[in-house]
Amino acid sequence: MPALTKEQEAAIDATLHAPGTLLEMREEVIAFEENHAPHHKGVKYQVYPNGPQTLVDLFSFPKATGNLDNPFLVYEDKRYTFREADEEASALGSALINDFGVKTLDRVCIVSKNRPEYAIGVMASTSVGATCVPMNSWWKTKELEYGLDNSGTKIVLCDLDRYKLLVPILDKLTNLEKVILFDDANAGSVEPHPKLLMYKDVVSKRRGDAMPPLTAGKDDNALIMYTSGTTGHPKGVVLTHRSICHAITCAVAHSIRQKMMAAVKAGKTFTPEEVDPKHFAVLLNVPLFHATGLHSVFFLSFVIGRKMVMMDKWNIEQALQLIERERITNFTGVPTMVLDMMNHPNFKKYDTSSLEAVGGGGAAPPSTMVKDVQSNFKSAAPLQGFGMTETNALTCLNDGDTYAERPTSCGRATPSMQIAIWDDNDKPLPAGQKGNVMVKGAANLKEYWRKPEATADTMTADGWLRTGDVGHIDEGGYLHLGGRTKEIIIRGGENISCVAVEDGVYQHPGVAECAAIPVPHPTLGEEVGIVVFPKNGAKLTLEEIVAKCEDLAKFECPTHLYIWSEQLPRGATGKIVKREIRQIIEDNKILSEQQKNPKSKL
Template identity: 30%
Template sequence: MKLAFAPEQISFPDLEERLTRPITIPAAIEAAAMIFRDAPAVIENGETWSFTELWARARAAAAAFLAAGLKAGETVGIWAPNCREWILATLGAQICGARIVPLNTRYKGREASDILRRAHAVMLCMTSKFLGTDYEALLQDEALPGLRRRIIFGGARPGGWDHFIAGGANIPPQAVDAALNAVSPDGICDILFTSGTTGAPKGVLTTHYQVISLFHGWAKLMTLRAGDRFLIVNPFFHTFGYKAGWVSALLRGATVVPMPVYEPAQAARLILEQKISFLPGPPTIYQTLLAEKAQNGLDLSSLRVAVTGAAVVPPVLIERMHGELGIETIFSGYGMTECGVIAMTREGDPVETVAGSCGSAVPGIEIKCVDDKGNTLPAGVAGEILVRGYGVMRGYLDDPAATEEAIDKDGWLHTGDIGTLDERHYLRITDRKKDMFITGGFNCYPAEIEKILCEHPKVEMAAVISIPDERLGEVGKAFLVLRPGQQAGAAEIIAWARENMANFKVPRSVEFRTELPRNAAGKVMRVELRNHK
């Protein structure tokens, strides 16, 4: 299996002159700090950190982790909304040679603890409360024997972030330098969990060099540049909030403006006050901004670049983004956790191309469409999308069988998505990964939702499909078979689901059946459920 990549193929001329260490995420941010120095790196709640200050604080976080006994190769969990401490925790842990495992802020206790156990996390940096949820309480009854320490963002209380940072005061700078110098470009920098058709989330392993190579090139392609103000509404626990978000912004000298939760009026205010120029997000983001502008007459003309995808993009929306919001350049694209970003449209592409395709392969990535026998298909013929290049994951955590199934002996990642390539090699998705649907920008995997629903004491079997929703694009609908002698209502099941899974996964409707349609092999026939929903 060819999982290796060739570092000599990629160069970073705008960073290399200041790089004094092997190319890793923290080393590249250090180089950016030497280039951009006093320029604003992060703005949050009216407070600005320069690139120099951000890097100094990242080193202080690394010293604190070293003082707490963090070793190279260990894992640190991060469970918090978008905030500057999230960035510091990541850089601090990675300076020490550790890897991070981001947790979805919508997770319930059982979901978060499962990820922490499987990732072998030894420390957890987390928020205390967010959107009315007490995160400490969610883990109160969860068994986490490998977790040595929990660090709470915000405040100076014992166990809090400030108290944690103070613990590294006696670590000499030379120790931080030694730790950073020992981090290998080929070392694993993070484990991002993504679900599959088996229902159990799988940990995607990615190296430092892969992230820098892929997203430095992506940022240049997206025309992200020094001086841009980058409003990050995509969650940091997601590739596009983390790697295509604050990492890309800092590499290019742009200012990160994190937004913990998207709210249209607040987003419009930030765009106006901070002169936001760069804004990625799903189509719903721009639809709500258009409504906000129409309602309140706000001047959002500072917006220069929009990057969208994750759902069908209507041509009329692209036209309105240009005409009413004044956005100069709009990109759409295609990516997945196992390969970060795969394809993007290009600057100057017409509206029809941006709305109707995902663009062509980004630098360093190959794409082809194949038939069931693996034969490469000609232009315009639909087949499974395969990708290869330095962005492809190193594998799934502790799961060589799943890795071998996903990546063939020639290094091609089998995405499971169906699409076509035209004569220009622009990609168009015609069918998504088997059964997956997207609710408000979040990937939902029916098998994972079904697994949790079947843990309800009254549920015997479950099948979940997507149905259209005007606001969120798609939402889940559950078909349930109850255990013998049991009775339940839809409201009861939905209320239980809200207590036991992230809100975006919760089915919005429930239909009870005496049996589910199955094929000869015993598999549920979702097509029949969709046809009779």
């Protein structure tokens, strides 16, 4: 199918963003009340003035569209309509204000595996003007202590497994006033604590209460989401009500734009489809503490009015069972999950014909993904995207015919967002040239929580975000990624700080020097490799090293060990140069101990 001309695309955009429509775009300066966001000061962004501005607006979509009694959330044997979820969120919101004295922008943390109360907690906390902190449920006690202390969390909502990790630090966290424990059959065995309350008791007391009014503004903090980066401690990414809503509106605009483009290519007139929202169902197969799960699945479901079927951990056969039973239409996850399903021995036993879109982001997919999805799923179109927690997930999207035409691209910027490629001197590069990927738009983060230096390093004075990725943009405006400048490893969509890994490895007394590097993996994208120069010729094994990494979560621990016979390569400043280490490994085809002997892998 021939590509559209620039004039045709301009005409589509003029219709899509026409004045007075929901997707009208306008240039505006975002004026934060606080004076600690200099990278936003005086910067103009394209915004959607007629779209949702706060999460309360977003959560109100089912009522405004007459879908309140539609199915919303399915988890095991529990089922909620939008109305039932709203009523429970209202009860919890009332308790936060009236029973616990939560005030505007107070932090309410949720740390749990996926379960309905998690979703209810996000709705309640953000609807009353608190700042929700969805925390990594894989963290251990030390990491949780840092996150809760750094965020200044006042109220925690958690499941039993996470509560057990919190017990040793409950009295140390002076800002923490109450812990609300989700329902659990084993909760009765928990030792009483002055800060501990049961979720069912908290909600039952306020059943029937209306949701208290939102006291936060559209440019106030709605979320703090922690993400690993180049420093040892995770950074809290501050996302405002408007930035979240803007990202969701961008995704909706992209979807409509794609359909308009397809109609023009086919020589037809575009007419909006009248599809019953109950037709749509999405599988929540990634954690809600991820932007993919929270934004692309949870938040977007309110706008579409679709059913969300929740998994609390990834299980390939269970996912296939749920797709068949619940007639799932949309599957969004990291590429490894799609590959897992297609490669499962029982794949063909299950009816996956309801799927209409399969794909996601979080890690680079193999270029064969398009053909694999098209050949394995009867009716599903492949899709791929690019985004970060810092951009509210949805920055670039590639689906339909354009993905088939450009299977190595993660797409074009969603409407109103801008992407560019700069050199190391912050000069824009032309199409086709590889450089640093930059993003600008109203969906970008406000700041890193209590880290002005990190914010200044990441954001330019005129509002551009340094993503830490390297890539190029082709002549059609499509982004192609080609590596990263940040010291992070992305394992199955999960960011892992190289600094944190190295800190763990250095706990072993036989390690003189070490460097954490990514090791390519066919389905996870990357695994954690550790290059070690032993102290005084010590004989080291991966098992011994991992045993010393007590403060690392299991997914952060190294799975590959490279023994270096001499001091690790250094640059002019004396810093270890990982780029050179990786080049030496690549040029000399050096294998890790585990690649030499796969049976030795943990």
